[in-house]
Amino acid sequence: MINHISDLYGRQISSAELPAAILELPEVKRRPAIQLKPSLMCSRCGSRLKRSQANLPNGQYYCYVCIQMKRMDTLHDLAFIDEPNQFNKVSNALSWEGQLTPLQAECAEQVVRIFKKRQHHLLWAVTGAGKTEMLFKGIEWAVRYGKRICIASPRVDVCIELFPRIQAAFAKTSIVLLHGKSDQPYKYSQITICTTHQLLRFYHAFDVLIIDEVDVFPFSGNPMLHFGVNNAIKTAGAMLYLTATPDKHLLTQVRKGHLSISYLPIRYHGHLLPEPTVIKIKGLSQGIDNNRLDKRILKMIRQLMSQQQRFLLFVPHIKDLATVATAIKDAGIIAKYDTVFAADPERLEKVGAMRHHELDFIITTTILERGVTFPGIDVLVLKADDDIFSAAALIQIAGRVGRSSDRPTGRVLFYAETRAANIRSCQRQIRKMNRKAAEI
Amino acid sequence: MTNCLLCQSSLRNTTSFDEIMSLAPTQARQLCEECAAKFFRLDSVATCDQCGRRLKAEMSNPCYDCERWQQQISFDFQNRALYEYNSAMKDYMKRYKFLGDYQLRFIFAKEVKKAVTRQKRLLVPIPVNAGTMATRGFNQVTGLLKGCSLVEALKTSQTVKDKRQSEKDRADRLRLIQPFELVEPQIERISGKNVTIIDDVYTTGTTIRHAASLLYQAGAASVIGITLAR
Numbered sequence: 071m072i073n074h075i076s077d078l079y080g081r082q083i084s085s086a087e088l089p090a091a092i093l094e095l096p097e098v099k100r101r102p103a104i105q106l107k108p109s110l111m112c113s114r115c116g117s118r119l120k121r122s123q124a125n126l127p128n129g130q131y132y133c134y135v136c137i138q139m140k141r142m143d144t145l146h147d148l149a150f151i152d153e154p155n156q157f158n159k160v161s162n163a164l165s166w167e168g169q170l171t172p173l174q175a176e177c178a179e180q181v182v183r184i185f186k187k188r189q190h191h192l193l194w195a196v197t198g199a200g201k202t203e204m205l206f207k208g209i210e211w212a213v214r215y216g217k218r219i220c221i222a223s224p225r226v227d228v229c230i231e232l233f234p235r236i237q238a239a240f241a242k243t244s245i246v247l248l249h250g251k252s253d254q255p256y257k258y259s260q261i262t263i264c265t266t267h268q269l270l271r272f273y274h275a276f277d278v279l280i281i282d283e284v285d286v287f288p289f290s291g292n293p294m295l296h297f298g299v300n301n302a303i304k305t306a307g308a309m310l311y312l313t314a315t316p317d318k319h320l321l322t323q324v325r326k327g328h329l330s331i332s333y334l335p336i337r338y339h340g341h342l343l344p345e346p347t348v349i350k351i352k353g354l355s356q357g358i359d360n361n362r363l364d365k366r367i368l369k370m371i372r373q374l375m376s377q378q379q380r381f382l383l384f385v386p387h388i389k390d391l392a393t394v395a396t397a398i399k400d401a402g403i404i405a406k407y408d409t410v411f412a413a414d415p416e417r418l419e420k421v422g423a424m425r426h427h428e429l430d431f432i433i434t435t436t437i438l439e440r441g442v443t444f445p446g447i448d449v450l451v452l453k454a455d456d457d458i459f460s461a462a463a464l465i466q467i468a469g470r471v472g473r474s475s476d477r478p479t480g481r482v483l484f485y486a487e488t489r490a491a492n493i494r495s496c497q498r499q500i501r502k503m504n505r506k507a508a509e510i
Numbered sequence: 511m512t513n514c515l516l517c518q519s520s521l522r523n524t525t526s527f528d529e530i531m532s533l534a535p536t537q538a539r540q541l542c543e544e545c546a547a548k549f550f551r552l553d554s555v556a557t558c559d560q561c562g563r564r565l566k567a568e569m570s571n572p573c574y575d576c577e578r579w580q581q582q583i584s585f586d587f588q589n590r591a592l593y594e595y596n597s598a599m600k601d602y603m604k605r606y607k608f609l610g611d612y613q614l615r616f617i618f619a620k621e622v623k624k625a626v627t628r629q630k631r632l633l634v635p636i637p638v639n640a641g642t643m644a645t646r647g648f649n650q651v652t653g654l655l656k657g658c659s660l661v662e663a664l665k666t667s668q669t670v671k672d673k674r675q676s677e678k679d680r681a682d683r684l685r686l687i688q689p690f691e692l693v694e695p696q697i698e699r700i701s702g703k704n705v706t707i708i709d710d711v712y713t714t715g716t717t718i719r720h721a722a723s724l725l726y727q728a729g730a731a732s733v734i735g736i737t738l739a740r
Contacts, residue, residue, distance in 0.1 A: 086645055123613045126647040134613050141610045145647050 076258040080153035080218065080275025082114060082301075085146045093149065100147035104131050114142050114270050116297030135294060139270060150273045153304065155216050157244075157260045163213040166206055166239040173510070174204050177334050181208035181310065184330075185217075185278050190309040192324060192331045196503050197314045197440075197469025200338035202232065205280060206239055208310075213243055213260060217277035220262040220302065222269055224289035226251065228282055228441040233263050266295045272302035279303045280310045283440060285317040285462060314469060315462035335506035341478035342504045344471045346464070348454070348484045348493060355453055355487060358390055363397040367452070367485060371398065374448065375405055375430060381448040381481075383433045384467055386456035391433055394452065405430040412437045439466040445474040454484035454493055461495035468500060514542035515617055516602070540617045548598035552591055552740065561715055562591035562740045579715060587722045587733060589712055591740030592618070592625055599739045603711065607650045615653035618738055622654045626706055626736055632661050632699070636709040636721060637690070639666040650710050654738060663696035663728070664721055688720050692728055701729035712737040
């Protein structure tokens, strides 16, 4: 339930959730939650609705697509209040005292210019470039002028990792973290950090909207979330997309001139991206299905263990987790390890154990491909030629390696039966980035 | 291509071997096998004759709650439930009723229809109050009764609804005063008839017995209950 008028600033909430005292205020505006013409469409998520599925008794309709965020229906309106930007204009809001490299600083200046000019821009920066730090100047500028700012990501892990960093950098600015599993209540704040799903509750709110890891599921290829983004930003707002692996959709936008683009091909520590080594193994897939790993893989694991080198072991499918774990156990390798996948109820604990050096390695699906940093790690990918691993996923996986300046290199080993198109594309793109980096 | 109504996973290639071998036409499926398996049907286990609950080993038949009911009420009443009210059903009710995802009625509509039309009886659904109708937009019980001819002989009383039924504890519920009234023009249709009351969930049994007592007052020859869950 919404209790304070400020909860409606720049947001859109069903009138069913609002007490009469707020609904009757003169600044509250309303629009239909479901549009009947030209075709049945949800005003919040933009989904075209089938009448047979959306109908309620008595000629009413509801949206069955975004219903998890409280129902939109023809029985109620969407209520909103125009964003008033009720923030104090604070100069020097940035309390971060770190240093940017000259290249990062250049990028940070560019971000400020993009925000000032209200551009829509794609910042294509390699994995480990230090994207977050490059945003600080731009956010500082926005805070100084009383702008409302949002950083959204499709991945909740990214939001959770981002929140304390932004909070530390802008200690005096109001910041709220929103995601489906959060129990922190909504509060009108100058900076919002949220999942892209949460953007559906906003309406023409943000002067500056940053979307981190824009190419990843569930955002990529999800028209509902794209619709939400376009509703959440002000009509003349600035939009900044961040990723190391832009998808086709983004690059098309660039080509059509809807998006400007800039590259940052080099990591903050100045070292090149580690290039993957492909090891071809016949019958790899069949072996794994029978709880067997090729001796070259086992030898590598033993070598890593003897060097006390921690690593991530990627597999394409959840069912491979158990078979690979069994194969390692049966080979007599003694180590501390665990398996993890997206819906694993102990996911956060297991990732935490890896972070705290309580595990030597972790066998994982693509869930750990991005948004996580384990300093000084190596990666092994089994069945890298599997369709599950897109070229972007492989680039992100390779990007887990060599992120710290203490150990800016490391092993990226792709085990596969063939050098499939995804692997070739990944190698090509990494080499291209490294060539660009070498030119600098 | 259709998707599971609960988890959205695709329903392609999920026709089971048995279904292929049986010559019966394949039914349009609403749930994937994984979601469907989480619901527990009560038709193949021992249940209480009076309320339809699943009887655990140490429980008598009728169960202790129903023994108490027999001392408290003076009319005959038996309830049958199709499913156990387990966590999957609880979750279903949350989405169907409280989120208001009306299309989820399709998951059980066929089964409910089959159960209530097995005998020739007059079908009376438990009504929802006007406030719920205005915000939710549907009666969750009639939603499950697509294609059944209903006699809407009950309506909710004008008394102010202070708490949602689901927010009350057992003591609250048992104390509940008659929440329903008869709909005048329908009364004569009840007289002398065998009536089935339909509700979504049987929890303490108070609601459905209030409804039954009114229908007996209106002259029903017999009244039984069928609920989706117990």
